[in-house]
Amino acid sequence: EKDILILAIESSCDETAAAVVKNGREVLSNIISSQIELHKLYGGVVPEIASRKHIEKINQVIEEALRSAQVTLDDVDAVGVTYGPGLVGALLVGVAEAKAISYARNLPLVGVHHIEGHISANYIENRDLEPPFPCLVVSGGHTHLVIVEDYGKYRILGRTRDDAAGEAFDKVARAIGLGYPGGPKIDKLAKEGNADAIPFPRAHVADAPYDFSFSGLKSAVLNYLNGCRMRGETVSQADVAASFQKAVVEVLTEHAMMAVKEYGFDKLAIAGGVASNSALRESMRQACEQNHIRFYYPSPILCTDNAAMIGAAAYYEYINGTRSGLDLNAVPNLKL
Ligand code: KG4
Numbered sequence: 001e002k003d004i005l006i007l008a009i010e011s012s013c014d015e016t017a018a019a020v021v022k023n024g025r026e027v028l029s030n031i032i033s034s035q036i037e038l039h040k041l042y043g044g045v046v047p048e049i050a051s052r053k054h055i056e057k058i059n060q061v062i063e064e065a066l067r068s069a070q071v072t073l074d075d076v077d078a079v080g081v082t083y084g085p086g087l088v089g090a091l092l093v094g095v096a097e098a099k100a101i102s103y104a105r106n107l108p109l110v111g112v113h114h115i116e117g118h119i120s121a122n123y124i125e126n127r128d129l130e131p132p133f134p135c136l137v138v139s140g141g142h143t144h145l146v147i148v149e150d151y152g153k154y155r156i157l158g159r160t161r162d163d164a165a166g167e168a169f170d171k172v173a174r175a176i177g178l179g180y181p182g183g184p185k186i187d188k189l190a191k192e193g194n195a196d197a198i199p200f201p202r203a204h205v206a207d208a209p210y211d212f213s214f215s216g217l218k219s220a221v222l223n224y225l226n227g228c229r230m231r232g233e234t235v236s237q238a239d240v241a242a243s244f245q246k247a248v249v250e251v252l253t254e255h256a257m258m259a260v261k262e263y264g265f266d267k268l269a270i271a272g273g274v275a276s277n278s279a280l281r282e283s284m285r286q287a288c289e290q291n292h293i294r295f296y297y298p299s300p301i302l303c304t305d306n307a308a309m310i311g312a313a314a315y316y317e318y319i320n321g322t323r324s325g326l327d328l329n330a331v332p333n334l335k336l
């Protein structure tokens with residue numbers, strides 16, 4: 001059978017990314033231009049700046065993706081692009097670019113859901129992974145526990161009621177003075193702290209066992225820091241980081257294992273930026289080992305935003321017959 005090459009584009013937040021993916025699972029190139037240094041100055045992503053930077057970078061990122069895959073647009077079978085959810089102005093840059101290439105080259109266009117992309121990152125390095133399987137998606141904007149019933153078919157078991165897991169990491173990092181983005185910094189600092197030093201709450205949502213809530217935990221950390229300041233006590237940043245991280249990781253692990261058991265799966269996947277957290281990976285690895293569950297997780301570079309994952313998702317949409325028209329638009333609150 002003929003190989004299918006997808007040129008994939010991702011610009012939903014603060015990474016301008018393009019990739020060439022063969023048959024959904026083989027990454028020929030994966031180019032990411034991060035804007036982190038720019039947004040750091042403001043302590044978070046500034047949407048207008050993100051859009052402008054995407055416009056500046058997108059053509060060269062795509063050219064580099066084609067060049068390093070050693071292909072041209074003549075070799076490409078379809079263009080995949082994230083069209084939601086995300087920042088509307090940021091999404092629009094990728095969507096307009098993908099439509100322009102599709103129109104100029106008469107190539108099929110496939111709009112991809114960003115979360116479907118995160119989940120599909122697991123297919124890239126795990127050739128044996130096929131639906132159905134449960135997947136915990138934890139990123140800066142999303143915390144979803146889903147069952148991947150088939151390619152492109154998802155059943156949501158639970159989601160966050162307030163902050164996303166990554167958002168909690170970023171806010172707590174800011175409160176203890178670590179700067180943006182906080183997740184990787186907490187991960188690193190927590191290794192030097194005592195995770196049992198401070199008993200932060202593990203939140204559960206009444207009547208919705210698979211839902212998450214992280215805003216109470218965030219408030220508990222802020223209250224703890226204020227209390228210490230008022231009493232004139234010195235705060236161990238590392239203990240706060242480690243104790244906070246443990247509270248998040250325990251809840252995430254517990255929910256995921258509950259789903260695996262209730263639905264009788266023998267495998268589990270994780271995805272999204274927070275899936276690169278070393279404590280979460282270790283906790284999940286241990287829980288899966290104890291319960292004889294196969295554990296799947298992408299490499300850190302495929303956990304955070306990238307276009308290779310969009311190429312993987314676009315491939316399965318493409319072979320299932322999904323085609324977007326030139327009226328494809330950015331949908332900032334797109335549902336899975
Ligand atoms: O998936 P992603 O790149 O973007 C979204 O779709 O949101 O996720 C970014 C989030 C940020 O909140 C960042 O702090 C978090 O993932 N993150 C981490 C780690 N690396 C990235 N959180 C905890 N530990 C990490 N090692």
Ligand code: ZN
Binds near residue numbers: 114118139272273305
């Ligand atoms: Zn993402």
